[in-house]
Amino acid sequence: MTATIIDGKAFSARVRAEAGRKVMVLKEQHDLTPGLAVVLVGEDPASQVYVRNKGKATVEAGMKSEEIRLDVTATEQEVLDVVHRLNADPTIHGILVQLPLPKQVDEMAVLDAIDPMKDVDGFHVINTGRQAVGLPAMVPCTPLGCLMMLKDTLGDLSGLNAVVVGRSNIVGKPMASLLLSENCTVTIAHSRTRDLPAVCRGADILVAAVGRPEMIRGDWVKPGATVIDVGINRIPKEDGKTRLVGDVCFDEAVEVAGAITPVPGGVGPMTIACLLANTVTAACRQAGIDEPEV
Numbered sequence: 001m002t003a004t005i006i007d008g009k010a011f012s013a014r015v016r017a018e019a020g021r022k023v024m025v026l027k028e029q030h031d032l033t034p035g036l037a038v039v040l041v042g043e044d045p046a047s048q049v050y051v052r053n054k055g056k057a058t059v060e061a062g063m064k065s066e067e068i069r070l071d072v073t074a075t076e077q078e079v080l081d082v083v084h085r086l087n088a089d090p091t092i093h094g095i096l097v098q099l100p101l102p103k104q105v106d107e108m109a110v111l112d113a114i115d116p117m118k119d120v121d122g123f124h125v126i127n128t129g130r131q132a133v134g135l136p137a138m139v140p141c142t143p144l145g146c147l148m149m150l151k152d153t154l155g156d157l158s159g160l161n162a163v164v165v166g167r168s169n170i171v172g173k174p175m176a177s178l179l180l181s182e183n184c185t186v187t188i189a190h191s192r193t194r195d196l197p198a199v200c201r202g203a204d205i206l207v208a209a210v211g212r213p214e215m216i217r218g219d220w221v222k223p224g225a226t227v228i229d230v231g232i233n234r235i236p237k238e239d240g241k242t243r244l245v246g247d248v249c250f251d252e253a254v255e256v257a258g259a260i261t262p263v264p265g266g267v268g269p270m271t272i273a274c275l276l277a278n279t280v281t282a283a284c285r286q287a288g289i290d291e292p293e294v
């Protein structure tokens with residue numbers, strides 16, 4: 001059996017187009033232009049690309065985009081000062097601080113300083129808690145994108161066994177919480193999990209977010225399962241160049257799974273698309289209006 005490939009590029013184009021249509025309605029009917037500010041500290045090459053792509057996508061969706069770049073030596077207070085200024089700016093509805101941050105800056109302190117209403121990354125503890133108890137919340141972009149693709153592929157997720165490999169605050173934990181909200185039976189697996197291959201083989205939905213290239217092998221996958229690969233790992237090629245691989249050994253898993261996301265072109269593009277969707281949601285909530293139906 002060869003799995004259906006879940007095309008994150010095509011899916012994300014639809015999500016981005018929908019965000020763009022909502023922005024048009026907000027501008028025309030409410031004189032509201034959603035604004036997104038992205039803060040980059042330092043010069044990590046991958047982060048620079050992500051931040052540039054976020055700014056481009058924001059403008060393409062018709063929103064206001066602000067990019068704030070700070071030197072790699074910036075102090076925690078300097079980063080906090082930027083966040084406080086953006087919290088007070090009425091033209092900015094979404095604030096995202098690109099991760100990772102340089103080691104002298106406490107990530108939790110910075111994320112905690114973002115106004116939860118403007119927290120389009122959904123990393124603030126208020127949003128984490130609200131999502132966990134079923135209240136309206138800003139939901140982290142990568143897990144939200146994964147959930148959209150899962151529902152599009154499988155429809156109702158109720159009663160399915162979901163295994164999330166990885167317990168990061170950015171992906172693993174929120175992913176597990178979202179799957180629980182969809183009535184899945186959820187297992188979070190991690191480095192101390194005993195017999196990880198056997199745990200994975202019990203999954204109808206297998207989400208790999210562990211950050212280890214091609215760790216999950218084909219014989220860890222239950223035949224017909226839906227596999228979502230969140231990993232983005234750059235590994236060396238024989239010619240001295242590099243290539244991107246996920247946390248799942250795609251060539252093996254594709255022969256066993258029912259559906260699978262590729263890397264690149266799977267989960268990654270959905271992250272930025274969901275960021276735009278979250279910014280529209282945040283702008284509407286701050287303005288006290290319903291999100292347009294488009």
Ligand SMILES: Nc1nc2c(c(=O)[nH]1)N[C@@H](CN(C=O)c1ccc(C(=O)N[C@@H](CCC(=O)O)C(=O)O)cc1)CN2
Binds near residue numbers: 096141
């Ligand atoms: N504040 C945040 N920081 C980080 C997040 C986040 O959601 N919020 N996530 C990642 C990086 N990230 C967005 O910021 C991101 C990663 C990957 C992609 C993507 O489209 N990947 C492509 C491949 C890109 C390549 O060629 O390198 C793909 O998978 O097809 C988008 C966004 C960490 N930091």
